[in-house]
Amino acid sequence: MSGPVVADLTEGQLLARVFPELPTGTATDLGPGDDAAVVKASDGRVVVSTDVLVEGRHFRRDWCTGQDVGWRAAVQNMADVAAMGARPTALVVGLVAPDDLPVDWVVDLARGMSLACAPHGVGVVGGDLSGGEQVVVAVTVMGDLEGRPPVLRSGARPGDVVAHAGVRGRSAAGLEVLGQGLDRHAWRRVVSAYLRPSCPLGAGVRAATAGATAMMDVSDGLLTDARRMAVASGVVIDLKAPEKVFTEDVQVLAAVASATGGRVGDWLLTGGEDHGLLACFPPGRVAPGFTVVGEVREGMPLVLVEGEVRPGSGGWDHFGAGSQERR
Amino acid sequence: MSGPVVADLTEGQLLARVFPELPTGTATDLGPGDDAAVVKASDGRVVVSTDVLVEGRHFRRDWCTGQDVGWRAAVQNMADVAAMGARPTALVVGLVAPDDLPVDWVVDLARGMSLACAPHGVGVVGGDLSGGEQVVVAVTVMGDLEGRPPVLRSGARPGDVVAHAGVRGRSAAGLEVLGQGLDRHAWRRVVSAYLRPSCPLGAGVRAATAGATAMMDVSDGLLTDARRMAVASGVVIDLKAPEKVFTEDVQVLAAVASATGGRVGDWLLTGGEDHGLLACFPPGRVAPGFTVVGEVREGMPLVLVEGEVRPGSGGWDHFGAGSQERR
Incomplete structure (x- = not known):
């Protein structure tokens, strides 16, 4: 990489490279460049969530391009808005950049965010840049409930059907492939x-x-997040055997498991960062695109798989030893 | 410091220490704990801005307590909302914490944010925690325009009066005192x-x-930001001699200048981080609490002081050699 690094540019010069890459968004009243941006919130409420990605914890620059990191930062934030039943409208981004970070990496970060956001009409409306020892990408997302009540984690009721939309276990399998240095x-x-x-x-x-x-x-x-939902709702969530419900994922994962020595069932139950949506519905009202993966029952809040407790559910703790990225 | 550090706690345990410290806010519909928060935006728009504070760049832990950093992060974000003519409503916070950061420091950070936010009815409605090498505090603020148009940097017109609210130069003088190790x-x-x-x-x-x-x-x-306003508006901003208009600040700063060898005029013109508000008004319509500090004229966009160009206006660049905090 022979291009300029961020220390070669002033903040203004760097922003001049980044701004043209950012998507405007259909809800953007005023984009970057002033003290603050203005975003439509026609519902009269705004949904908001924030996530931090840290180099060496959430991504490695030898594995991920700037575009990958920008994409991921945008998607994982938009997923939090979608999980409330809202439509994402806009992002703002704080970037900490070491002096030797290539300017092209920063421009790529903006492009990756744009690739993830633009198809959904989501704008990147503001940001802040600082020097620092380690790349940190801090994204905040806003969203519009469009008149609907927010869907919380705490509303699951006995008798509900548990359903899932999106893929399962693939991100964890991909991380394993990269970790073992296999042919990406x-x-x-x-x-x-x-x-x-x-x-x-x-x-x-x-x-x-x-x-x-x-x-x-x-x-x-899945186990960790389903347990959170069970605790928040005060219910038992009983999942079906994951190999039986995530059949498309099993097809993809089986060959990876053979090559890596990983276990499909573990990826399905404990793999993180796929950003699927887990939802509960009254029976017969499961939304299109969701697959039924379990049911809600009365009882002491916990998660079962086919009626049984799975010990050592694993899952993600950002400071604990279980963090995937620290492996 | 003998208490626990963040590596001793799970993320859930750390959040359990922090949540009770956070202010709720009058506009908070749903606070922390779900995938996202919900904040009232009764105006149908939301003002949003984000800022990143990095240890060693924007603060030093041997100079600043966690409360100081939390306070500063909150105030500088709320200032961006105020500068649009909006009322701040809510913050979200991303925190990157090294393993050896005391838990008490994190709790203090939350308390400092609360001290700054609660009097204004501003809530801290969400956050994210991650490990990392260096403390980073990434704050995003939202605000309510209450039906008013946003006040931009670009609206200054020849004939307007330039006015300022808040203090000037004191933060830079305080930084000098700390830098010289004088009695704080x-x-x-x-x-x-x-x-x-x-x-x-x-x-x-x-x-x-x-x-x-x-x-x-x-x-x-003042010089740097007034120049930004002049450029955005396509006007000349002619400031009065700062010693003549910031008379209360001069009284405070004169003694500090004697003790440190600093220059009052430099602090007034180029000192950063006071978070005063610079505004232009049609003649005779200056808002209460503002002091007239100059006037707007036609011409090539630039800033003058008593009709003259000040060479080497200095000011802040987050990557450039002029950064105050790198001294």
Whole structure:
């Protein structure tokens, strides 16, 4: 990489490179360049969530391009909005950049965000830049409930059906491929699921419209996030055997498991960062695009798989030893 | 410091310590704990801005407590909303924390944000935590225009009066005191202006109501930010001699200048991070709380002081050698 690094440019020069890459968004009243941006919130409320991506924890620059990181930062934030049953409208981005970070990497970051956002009419309306020791990408997303009540984690009721939209286990399998240094092109289907996860954003709105009682983004693994939903709702969530319901994922994952020594069932139950949506519906009201993966029952809040407790559910803790990215 | 550090706690345990410290806010429909928060935006638009504070660049932990950093992060974000003529409503926070960061520091950060936000009815409605090498505090603020048009940097017109609300130069003087290792209690008036700047938030709304044509937060120094306004508006901004208009600040700064060898005029013109508001008004319509500091004229966009160009205006660049904090 022989181009300029961020220390070669003033903040103004760097912003001049980045601004043209950013998508405007259909809800943008005033984009970057002033003290603040202005975004339409026609519902009279705004949904907001924030996520931080740290180099060495959430991504490695030898595995991920700037575009990958920008894409991922955008998608995982938009997934949080979709999980409320809202439509994402705009992002703002804080970037910490070491002096030796190539300017092209920063421009690529903006492009990756744009690739993820533009198809959904989501704008990148503001940002801040600072020097620092380590790349940090801090994204905040806003969204529009369009008159619907937000769908919380806490609304699951006994008798509800548990359903899932999106892929499962592929990001974890892709991370395993990269970690073992295998041919990323041969396994590009899971590698790209790790590098550029795709959340079924429209499914969030459809679930809310269909009357979902609870919903959340599955970012830390199915068992961990289903347990959070069970605890928030005060219910038992009993999942079906994942190999039986995530049949398309099983087809993709089986060959990766053979090559890596990984286990399909583990990826399906505990793999993080796929950004599928987990939702509960009254029976017979499951929204299009969702697959039934379990049921809600009365009882002490916990998660079962085919009626049984799975010990050592694993999952993600950002400071604990279980963090995938620290492996 | 003998208490636990963040590596001793799970993310859930750390959040359980932090959540009770966070202010709810009058516009909060749904606070932290779900995939996203919900904030009232009764105007049908939301003002949004984001800022990143990096340890070693924007603060030093041997100079600033967690409360100081939390306060500063909140105030500088709220100042950006005020500078649009809006009322801040809510913040979200991303925190990157090294393993050895004391848990008490994180709790203090939340308390400092609360101290700055609660009096204004501003809620801290969400956040994200990650490990990392260096403390990074990424704050995003939202605000309500309450039916008013946003006041941009670009609206200054020849004939307008230039006015300022808030203090000037005190933060830079406080930084100098700390940098020279002088007695911070003896010079606490400027040291606290650095550690806990105060933006006249209400003045932003008053300026918008009074018909301000342009407004911005003075975060990078009066000359630098006035030049930005001049360029955005395509006008000349001619400032009065700062010693003549910032008379209260001069009284405070003169003694500090004697003790440190600093120059009052430099602090007034180029000192950053006071978070005063610079606004332009049609003659005779200056809002209460603002002091007239200059006038707007036709011409090639630039800033003058008493009709003359000041060479080497200095000011802040986050990557350039002029950064105050790198001294």
